[in-house]
Amino acid sequence: MPSRFPFPIPAGWFFVSYSDELDPGQVKTLRYFGRELILYREQSGSARLADAYCPHLGAHLGHGGVVDGDRLRCPFHGWQFDGSGRCAEVPYAERVPSTAKLETWPVVERNGFILTWHHPTGAPPFFEIPELDHFQNPDWTPYDRYEWEIASCCQEIFENSADGAHFRYVHGTRTTPATEYEVIGYRMLTRSRMKMPTPRGPIDGGIDGDVYGPGYGVFRFTGIIETLLINLITPIDEEHVEFRYAISVNNRGDESNARGVGRAITADLVKQTSEDIPIWENKLHLETPLLCPEEAPIAMWRKHMRQFYP
Ligand code: FES
Ligand SMILES: [Fe+2]
Known part of the structure; x- marks a missing residue:
């Protein structure tokens, strides 16, 4: 094979x-x-x-x-x-x-x-991972921890964030969120704005992603309640990874509310991951995919990733 x-x-x-x-x-x-x-x-x-x-x-x-x-x-x-x-x-x-x-x-x-x-050739670090202000901050809950072993690789998994169209077909979202993408050096930033359903009607929400290289991404959810998702991918070998979510919620002084809303957001993320896994575990990486103009962020992500294979 x-x-x-x-x-x-x-x-x-x-x-x-x-x-x-x-x-x-x-x-x-x-x-x-x-x-x-x-x-x-x-x-x-x-x-x-x-x-x-x-x-x-x-x-x-x-x-x-x-x-x-x-x-x-x-x-x-x-x-x-x-x-x-x-x-x-x-x-x-x-x-x-x-x-x-x-x-x-x-x-x-x-x-x-x-x-x-x-580093594939043993070269020293050429970028850093910054400290976040939520960590050990009493306004934020300790991490909820999730992990999976997946037969895939870092590049393929984070490509998901640059793939707007799949949300509708894999995750059943009604609309594709409007997302902006930007590359700054070793970081890929994403900004999505969408309506979030609540019992009192839809409210404006957003997801701001900041992916540092191939293994570490920080996603900040705003809207109902501020939630921080840290997405950690560690290669086991060239075709298997450990995939983790560490999730912290801003409790705004109301821990039980934060726990409830946090749990709903987390449950949705975990559901989405279970929907992505069968695609990731069975797909090929096509070096020349058939991308529509709307899918330019996928090409952007792939170009960005090249700097991590020296
Ligand atoms: S000290 Fe002999 S194998 Fe480690
Ligand atoms: Fe996905």
């Missing part, structure tokens, strides 16, 4: 864990970017992501590796690695081999997420 997608795993920042799901001293095993990885938190608080296999004799550090202060100790022969991956100690040898180094990955913590930088 030929590959359904003609591109490698792109460059970008990608979710590897929620910050509050990794305690100091904890070691987790992950499988992303076609690699076996470990994620751990030093006792002093920094999160670290590294290749899972010890450079000494190949033990898997996620099976018995121990965080000792700010070092990670291999279960096989006790070699110790610092946060940069450098071997700091071989307990039974006078000298540490100078080339002993565990491969480590850049990590940042932003808005309650641990994110790592992936």
Whole structure:
């Protein structure tokens, strides 16, 4: 079977864990970017992501590796690695081999997420993920968390936001929302305005999207109640991703109202995702699709994405 997608795993920042799901001293095993990885938190608080296999004799550090202060100790022969991956100690040898180094990955913590930088050639980050003011703000609810594993890739999934016509046919919306698209460097911005149905009649609503590279998108819903959806996509390999929603609602001092409206918005997003998944999991990426003039944003998205495949 030929590959359904003609591109490698792109460059970008990608979710590897929620910050509050990794305690100091904890070691987790992950499988992303076609690699076996470990994620751990030093006792002093920094999160670290590294290749899972010890450079000494190949033990898997996620099976018995121990965080000792700010070092990670291999279960096989006790070699110790610092946060940069450098071997700091071989307990039974006078000298540490100078080339002993565990491969480590850049990590940042932003808005309650641990994110790592992936680049197909190993180049350093060329953009950043900004802090959002809702995070740890008492006016906003803690994240509601949803996740799926999907046989698709980042580019195909975010292309959905640039595909206005599918809303009517896949999601059954009565009209196609009027949407403006803009590319600013590594960001793709979308602004949609629509009528939102409420028990007291339709009201003006909107969705403002801000997608940072191939793996991280922030969508702000206004209208009934302000809701923030953070869409996180992490490649497992070239043809599979983990797809997440982290949803926070502005409670305007009225938590039960926010919870109710937030739940309705969330239920709709989750419904839409379940409608998109069978399309994503079975479609091909056509390099020269038959786009109508109305579908220019899809071409714009594809051109924008090229910068993430260096
Ligand atoms: S394999 Fe890790 S210390 Fe030997
Ligand atoms: Fe969709």
